[in-house]
Amino acid sequence: MNSFALNDNDTTDTMDINDDTRGLNYDENLLFEKERTDTPGVDLPTLKGTSSRTGQPTRKNIGLHQVSEPQVVRHFVRLSTKNYSIDSGFFPLGSCTMKHNPRINEKVARLPGFAHIHPMQPESTVQGALAVMHDLQNWLAELTNLPGVCLTPAAGAHGELAGVMTIRRAHESQGNAHKNIMLVPDSAHGTNPATAAMCGYKIRVIPTKETGRVTVEAFKEALYADGDDGHDIAGMMVTNPNTCGLFETDIAEIVDLLHDAGGYFYCDGANFNALVGKIRPGDFGVDVMHINLHKTFSTPHGGGGPGSGPICVADNLKPYIPSPIVLKEGKQYRLERDGERETSCGRLKGYQGQFGMHVRALTYMMSHGADGLKRVSEDAVLNANYILSQLKDDYHVPFAGPCMHECLFTEKYQKENGVTTLDIAKGLIEYGMHPMTVYFPLVVNGAMLIEPTETESKDALDRFTKVMKKLAADARNGETEKFHDYPVSAPTRRLDEVKAAREPKLRWKNS
Amino acid sequence: MRYLPQTQKARTEMLESVGVSNVDELFVQVPKKAFIKGKADLPDHQGELEIERQMLSYANQNINAQSNRFFLGAGVYYHHVPSSVDHIIQRSEFLTAYTPYQPEIAQGTLQYLFEFQSFIALITGQEVANASLYDGATSMAEAGLMAMRITKRNKVCFGNDIHPQYTEVMETYLRNNEGTSSYSISEDPSKIEDGTACVFIQSPDFYGKPHGYDEWRKTCDEKGALLVVVINEIVSLGMLPPPEQADIVCGEAQSIGVAMSYGGPHLGFFACREKFIRQMPGRVCGETVDADGKRGYVLTLSTREQHIRREKATSNICTNQGLCALAFTVHMSLLGEDGFKQLAALNHEKACDLTDKLTSIKGITLKNENFFNEIAVQLPKGKNAGDIVQQLADEQGIIAGYPADDNTILITATEITTENGIDTLTIALKEILK
Numbered sequence: 036m037n038s039f040a041l042n043d044n045d046t047t048d049t050m051d052i053n054d055d056t057r058g059l060n061y062d063e064n065l066l067f068e069k070e071r072t073d074t075p076g077v078d079l080p081t082l083k084g085t086s087s088r089t090g091q092p093t094r095k096n097i098g099l100h101q102v103s104e105p106q107v108v109r110h111f112v113r114l115s116t117k118n119y120s121i122d123s124g125f126f127p128l129g130s131c132t133m134k135h136n137p138r139i140n141e142k143v144a145r146l147p148g149f150a151h152i153h154p155m156q157p158e159s160t161v162q163g164a165l166a167v168m169h170d171l172q173n174w175l176a177e178l179t180n181l182p183g184v185c186l187t188p189a190a191g192a193h194g195e196l197a198g199v200m201t202i203r204r205a206h207e208s209q210g211n212a213h214k215n216i217m218l219v220p221d222s223a224h225g226t227n228p229a230t231a232a233m234c235g236y237k238i239r240v241i242p243t244k245e246t247g248r249v250t251v252e253a254f255k256e257a258l259y260a261d262g263d264d265g266h267d268i269a270g271m272m273v274t275n276p277n278t279c280g281l282f283e284t285d286i287a288e289i290v291d292l293l294h295d296a297g298g299y300f301y302c303d304g305a306n307f308n309a310l311v312g313k314i315r316p317g318d319f320g321v322d323v324m325h326i327n328l329h330k331t332f333s334t335p336h337g338g339g340g341p342g343s344g345p346i347c348v349a350d351n352l353k354p355y356i357p358s359p360i361v362l363k364e365g366k367q368y369r370l371e372r373d374g375e376r377e378t379s380c381g382r383l384k385g386y387q388g389q390f391g392m393h394v395r396a397l398t399y400m401m402s403h404g405a406d407g408l409k410r411v412s413e414d415a416v417l418n419a420n421y422i423l424s425q426l427k428d429d430y431h432v433p434f435a436g437p438c439m440h441e442c443l444f445t446e447k448y449q450k451e452n453g454v455t456t457l458d459i460a461k462g463l464i465e466y467g468m469h470p471m472t473v474y475f476p477l478v479v480n481g482a483m484l485i486e487p488t489e490t491e492s493k494d495a496l497d498r499f500t501k502v503m504k505k506l507a508a509d510a511r512n513g514e515t516e517k518f519h520d521y522p523v524s525a526p527t528r529r530l531d532e533v534k535a536a537r538e539p540k541l542r543w544k545n546s
Numbered sequence: 547m548r549y550l551p552q553t554q555k556a557r558t559e560m561l562e563s564v565g566v567s568n569v570d571e572l573f574v575q576v577p578k579k580a581f582i583k584g585k586a587d588l589p590d591h592q593g594e595l596e597i598e599r600q601m602l603s604y605a606n607q608n609i610n611a612q613s614n615r616f617f618l619g620a621g622v623y624y625h626h627v628p629s630s631v632d633h634i635i636q637r638s639e640f641l642t643a644y645t646p647y648q649p650e651i652a653q654g655t656l657q658y659l660f661e662f663q664s665f666i667a668l669i670t671g672q673e674v675a676n677a678s679l680y681d682g683a684t685s686m687a688e689a690g691l692m693a694m695r696i697t698k699r700n701k702v703c704f705g706n707d708i709h710p711q712y713t714e715v716m717e718t719y720l721r722n723n724e725g726t727s728s729y730s731i732s733e734d735p736s737k738i739e740d741g742t743a744c745v746f747i748q749s750p751d752f753y754g755k756p757h758g759y760d761e762w763r764k765t766c767d768e769k770g771a772l773l774v775v776v777i778n779e780i781v782s783l784g785m786l787p788p789p790e791q792a793d794i795v796c797g798e799a800q801s802i803g804v805a806m807s808y809g810g811p812h813l814g815f816f817a818c819r820e821k822f823i824r825q826m827p828g829r830v831c832g833e834t835v836d837a838d839g840k841r842g843y844v845l846t847l848s849t850r851e852q853h854i855r856r857e858k859a860t861s862n863i864c865t866n867q868g869l870c871a872l873a874f875t876v877h878m879s880l881l882g883e884d885g886f887k888q889l890a891a892l893n894h895e896k897a898c899d900l901t902d903k904l905t906s907i908k909g910i911t912l913k914n915e916n917f918f919n920e921i922a923v924q925l926p927k928g929k930n931a932g933d934i935v936q937q938l939a940d941e942q943g944i945i946a947g948y949p950a951d952d953n954t955i956l957i958t959a960t961e962i963t964t965e966n967g968i969d970t971l972t973i974a975l976k977e978i979l980k
Contacts, residue, residue, distance in 0.1 A: 036609075048624070053847070063657070065657070065660075065661060066661055067661070067903075072882075074884065075881055075883070075884050076628075076880035076881070076885065077628055077880050077881055077885045077889075077959065079888050079889060082888065082892060084900075085898045087785070087894065088901075088915070088916060088917060089786060089894065089917070089918055090755075090756060090915070091756045091786050091787055091916075093756060093785055094783070094785055094786060094796070094887070095787075096606040097668060097788075097883055097884040097887070098668050098670065098883075099886060100879075100882055101667075101882030101884060101885070102879065104628075104630060104880060107879045108630050108634070110879070111637075111658070111872075111879075112634070113635045113655040114657050115634075115637045115639035115654045116639065117639075117652075117654040118640065118653070119639075119640040119643065120638050120639045120641070120642040120643040121642040122638030122639070122642045123638065123639065126644065127759075128644055131644055134549075136641065137549060138823060139597065139642075141600065141604075141636060142598070142889070143597070144602065146602060146605040147605070147610045147612050147630075147650050147872035148602075148604070148606055148608040149601075149604075149608070149807065149808065150607045151611040151612055151624065151805060152609070152610050152807075152808045153616075153618045153624070153806050153947050154622060154806070154808050154809030154810075155618060155806070156608075156609070156618060156824075156887075156939070156945050157623070157939040157940070157945075158946065159936070159939060160939050160943075161607075161608045161609075162607045163603070163604035163607030164808045166607070167601075167661065174588060177586055177587055177588055189680035189810065189811070190680065190861055190863075190864065191864065192862045192864045193680060193684070193854070193863075195864060199724055225851070225859070226851035226852050226853075228852075228856040229852035229855070229856060229857055229862035230862040232857035232858070232859075233719075233722065233723075233856065233862055235724050238856075238857045238858055239663035249556075250952065260702050260776055270810065270899075280567055284947075286575050302595065305600075312582070312829075313573070313581065314573070314576055314580045314581055314582065318581075319577050319580040320574070327667055329865070333549075333589075335641045335642050335869070335870030336641070336642065336644045336645070336868075337635075337640070337641060337727045337870075337872075338641075338643040338644070338654075338868040338872070339644070339677075339866050339868035340678070340810030340866045340868040340869065340870070341680075341865070341868070342780070343811075347586060357718070373714070380718065380721075381714065381717065381718030381721060382691070382713060382718055383718055384680060384683055384684055385621065385681045385682055385709070385712065385715065385798075385809065385812070386681075386808070386809025386810060387809045387812040388712065388810055389811045391767075391805070391807040391810060392807050392810070394735065395661075396548050397601075398597055398601060399638035401589070401592055401597050402548075402549070402550070402597060402887040403591050404589050404590040404592060405589065405590055406585055406590045406591055407547050408586065408588075408590040409582075409585050409850070410547065410550055413569045414550055414552050414557075415821035416572050417552075417557060417561065417568065417572065418552075420566075420572055421560040421563060421564055422559070424563045424564045427950070436905070437571075437572045438575070439572075445551075456838050457863065458779075460648065463735075464648060464650055464820065469648065470648055472567060475853070478583065483976070489549075489552070490549055490550070490551065491551065492551035492552060492553075493552065493553075493559070493560060522651075525651050526651065527836040527840060527842045528650065528651050528838050529654055529836060529837045529839070530649045530834050530837075530843075531836070532834065532844050532846065534834045535832040535833065535834035535844045535846040536832070536848075536849070539830075539832050539846060539847060540832055541660075541663055541667075541675070541823070541830060541832050541846075542660070542663050542674060543664040
């Protein structure tokens with residue numbers, strides 16, 4: 036830490052300014068290190084002094100700190116200035132769909148009739164909340180053409196769990212409990228194999244390195260690897276468009292083969308932004324799919340959550356989805372009762388899901404409507420193809436386009452001059468932009484996956500491609516050292532992740 | 547179309563650069579049959595005004611807790627949230643950031659996660675905590691799976707009255723793991739079976755009764771099982787002894803800073819002993835230094851996680867409840883040592899007042915003498931708890947509590963509950979029980 040002394044003309048005192056705050060770059064210590072105040076940052080009513088009826092000793096010293104409200108507000112506002120966000124700039128993180136987050140979503144979710152209702156209130160007192168959920172179920176069913184919708188999963192990975200449990204329950208109910216293998220391409224998100232494993236499935240990997248897509252040949256090889264007709268295959272988990280930004284061109288034929296073998300097609304919905312309002316997954320053979328409301332439908336990412344991952348399934352899987360779902364009987368809405376649908380794979384979360392996110396997502400869908408959502412996928416795909424066209428001479432394109440809503444490059448050309456994908460990412464930070472997704476998918480070396488989304492204008496895309504071209508030129512000119520120092524203008528320099536993992540320090544301790 | 551900045555001119559120029567004449571040429575690889583003809587069978591776009599009108603009419607159909615006639619808890623609690631909490635979590639830099647994969651430009655998120663972990667560890671009396679999980683129920687399910695990984699055993703034990711939805715979720719997770727099972731022992735430690743991975747103890751339990759842990763610790767040690775304490779009213783830890791004896795403490799922290807919001811998003815938390823950190827599920831933030839030697843924070847221990855380990859990961863979790871963890875952290879910072887203890891004591895005082903008033907009604911008894919902020923009220927014979935709760939809601943707009951069984955209503959008081967509100971409930975209940 037820098038420290039220097041500032042001499043004041045009037046006195047001989049020397050004052051140490053022992054932090055790094057300069058201009059608007061704030062150095063901010065931990066809350067626990069602030070000066071302790073006599074009273075807390077809340078004023079609560081005075082206690083009457085009732086004696087305890089807990090039957091337990093009363094806790095004495097917790098070891099918490101104590102500061103005033105202005106200190107708390109300043110602390111968190113200063114911390115906030117160290118974050119990059121979609122509101123402050125271009126955020127082309129592949130497979131994450133960092134699109135504009137409309138504030139009306141926030142306003143509506145905070146209406147007291149939504150924010151201050153309890154999940155176990157009598158249903159007659161929450162008909163409006165159930166109507167919101169029922170509307171959302173209908174919108175999702177229509178947009179996917181998958182009529183069975185369960186809103187309870189809390190995030191994408193949780194939706195995957197819901198979907199794979201649904202598949203497992205279906206096989207068990209249909210006397211196919213022996214089906215214990217899940218086919219997963221090597222380009223899949225890590226959550227796919229992790230989820231299948233949590234549901235007791237063995238993973239069989241479909242290689243896609245050659246083409247960036249699942250080919251019929253590679254699929255057959257995986258499907259029939261045991262020399263039979265796919266007897267033990269429970270299903271496949273494929274993201275479509277896939278994580279290379281490509282639509283799986285052979286999907287129709289692959290799905291037919293899978294269905295003939297009695298397997299189900301789980302489609303990871305992370306990339307639904309390429310299709311929404313224009314193409315329906317239920318019409319290209321998908322049996323079950325999760326939707327990330329925090330991606331496609333603009334509920335904020337919030338620095339890593341809360342998300343929401345409803346699943347949508349084809350008619351034949353409807354009996355097996357988690358409970359509860361919202362039902363409409365006449366004009367009344369109600370939740371499914373515990374155990375009402377015996378074939379359900381069960382309860383996956385407390386209560387009914389991330390209702391606050393359901394409100395936000397429905398608000399967003401209504402804002403765009405059928406006409407706007409179609410435009411969303413078209414602009415998202417056009418924006419990605421535009422970036423691909425602008426950068427294809429500067430960066431190696433592993434698989435030829437057109438791409439869908441994201442485009443994939445590798446570090447191949449830059450590596451020749453010792454510049455890696457990580458260096459390029461840190462270079463983008465230096466130029467005031469959030470990097471793309473790096474080193475994913477794993478099927479190419481040094482992947483750079485760029486998803487611009489539809490909420491960027493051509494100007495924003497042009498500035499990004501200019502910076503990318505400049506970084507490519509610097510790499511070509513052998514200015515390698517410069518890259519290794521990036522970023523120099525961000526709130527911190529590159530962080531030592533090895534130290535963090537080897538000597539884990541996960542909390543503040545009073546020393 | 548207010549969220550779409552591209553102009554028609556820009557679209558035309560871009561199509562030209564790409565080398566196609568219209569946008570549909572970019573979708574040529576998609577099977578024809580999958581395209582929606584025209585557009586989806588849904589309403590067209592609407593302005594803010596129309597949407598607010600529609601959503602407000604939905605919201606107004608619900609009875610919300612601001613009515614001063616609200617006494618429901620059962621795992622989700624209505625507490626006051628200081629104004630600065632919502633102000634801070636709505637700052638763009640927090641609200642619209644992603645998971646902090648690029649730590650140089652995400653120190654804001656990372657530092658508050660580190661502070662969140664510190665708060666959770668301090669409050670629960672545990673050595674370490676993670677950066678949050680979806681909710682209390684899934685946090686308990688993850689604790690069960692982790693205990694099975696650590697002990698290499700395959701059954702879990704519900705030691706006392708645990709939130710029924712939590713046990714349901716645990717059972718859903720177990721049903722998908724060949725050879726695993728669960729069983730209940732109704733507070734009788736002598737019934738813990740050999741080969742048990744962990745014993746879950748909820749405190750206060752589902753009926754509101756606080757529990758001690760010493761005896762459970764002893765029996766768990768004899769059986770080689772882990773002790774997992776489940777907390778779903780975290781405010782109670784401002785008054786009750788921390789579960790230091792536990793190996794894992796998990797549960798729900800919605801009470802601090804997060805709205806009830808009809809069941810989510812809430813805030814699962816997860817704390818444990820340091821020796822288990824490499825078995826912990828979910829995201830973890832750790833301290834380190836940058837290239838200049840300056841203190842900073844990163845997501846760490848990622849070798850446990852799905853994006854590295856894939857099918858061998860400790861859990862499939864990717865997203866956590868970041869913004870809810872921020873709300874908790876801001877609220878806890880404001881409360882501090884004295885405020886947190888005072889908040890807990892206030893909750894208890896209100897519950898004492900509630901108890902005194904309600905037990906003055908003829909025929910009403912308490913299931914447990916001891917409680918924190920929620921009591922289990924037993925009705926006179928022949929009265930059905932579900933019917934009474936429904937009747938009070940429909941006739942007087944009173945959300946009286948949760949009918950835990952035919953005869954019992956769980957009734958909660960928090961710092962928000964007023965004397966007037968308690969009187970309203972007392973009079974209404976007295977009337978209905980006549």
